[in-house]
Amino acid sequence: MKKEFRKKVIGDRKSKDIEFINKNSSIITEKLLSLECINKANNIMLYLDFNNEVKTDDLITKLISLRKIVSSPITLKDERKLVPTQITDLHNGIKIGAYGIREPKNDPNLEVNVNDIDIVIVPAVAYDRECYRLGYGGGYYDRFLNRLRKDAITIGIAFDLQIFDSVPKEEHDAQLDYIITETQILTPRK
Ligand SMILES: Nc1nc2c(c(=O)[nH]1)N(C=O)[C@@H](CNc1ccc(C(=O)N[C@@H](CCC(=O)O)C(=O)O)cc1)CN2
Numbered sequence: 001m002k003k004e005f006r007k008k009v010i011g012d013r014k015s016k017d018i019e020f021i022n023k024n025s026s027i028i029t030e031k032l033l034s035l036e037c038i039n040k041a042n043n044i045m046l047y048l049d050f051n052n053e054v055k056t057d058d059l060i061t062k063l064i065s066l067r068k069i070v071s072s073p074i075t076l077k078d079e080r081k082l083v084p085t086q087i088t089d090l091h092n093g094i095k096i097g098a099y100g101i102r103e104p105k106n107d108p109n110l111e112v113n114v115n116d117i118d119i120v121i122v123p124a125v126a127y128d129r130e131c132y133r134l135g136y137g138g139g140y141y142d143r144f145l146n147r148l149r150k151d152a153i154t155i156g157i158a159f160d161l162q163i164f165d166s167v168p169k170e171e172h173d174a175q176l177d178y179i180i181t182e183t184q185i186l187t188p189r190k
């Protein structure tokens with residue numbers, strides 16, 4: 001169920017051209033930068049995009065210029081663990097890591113304490129309208145999000161084509177605080 005659904009959505013996203021991805025990524029970036037919670041936050045973790053995900057390079061550059069502490073995950077495959085590591089310059093200190101995804105070079109001095117993170121911007125394959133998340137199937141973010149401070153804010157960014165009335169889900173699947181697409185902002189019904 002999950003596997004088939006994942007494959008279909010990854011295929012749909014892959015079929016979009018670079019103009020679509022760039023245009024909608026920049027709309028989503030502007031929306032994020034106008035959120036009060038982003039402007040108030042000091043410490044923000046976000047992913048480095050791959051496979052036609054919403055692009056985050058411009059967002060990262062802007063957040064660094066706003067003097068935020070910005071980190072991206074190093075993926076430890078054996079432990080199924082994400083290690084948030086600070087990025088100070090997108091053109092320096094980045095390498096290709098697990099699954100061919102860009103990640104910060106390992107530097108224990110730049111590791112960010114999970115308790116210091118105010119906001120996490122999360123990648124996904126698909127979401128439902130209640131902000132439940134379907135990922136790539138490694139369980140990386142499900143495990144990681146559980147370790148955050150209780151008042152940390154989780155934001156999913158995605159294209160409209162990744163939003164469904166329902167997605168296959170299991171007990172451990174994460175529910176986020178906000179989903180932002182090129183046309184909508186979703187929050188779970190209270
Ligand atoms: N940009 C980004 N970074 C991220 C994630 C993500 O979804 N997006 N992850 C979110 O958890 C983690 C990596 N998770 C992954 C888990 C499994 C596979 C995987 O099974 N890939 C298949 C091929 C998939 C395909 O290309 O269709 C493979 O390697 O065989 C990939 C990534 C950490 N970093």
Ligand SMILES: Nc1ncnc2c1ncn2[C@@H]1O[C@H](COP(=O)(O)OP(=O)(O)OP(=O)(O)O)[C@@H](O)[C@H]1O
Nearest residue numbers: 133134135136137138139140141142143146172173
């Ligand atoms: N919090 C958790 N603790 C232990 N195991 C977990 C946890 N969350 C998920 N898993 C396990 O990890 C595997 C993948 O989970 P799932 O299919 O939900 O991943 P996903 O959310 O789609 O992937 P990702 O977060 O990497 O994008 C499953 O076998 C699941 O049982």
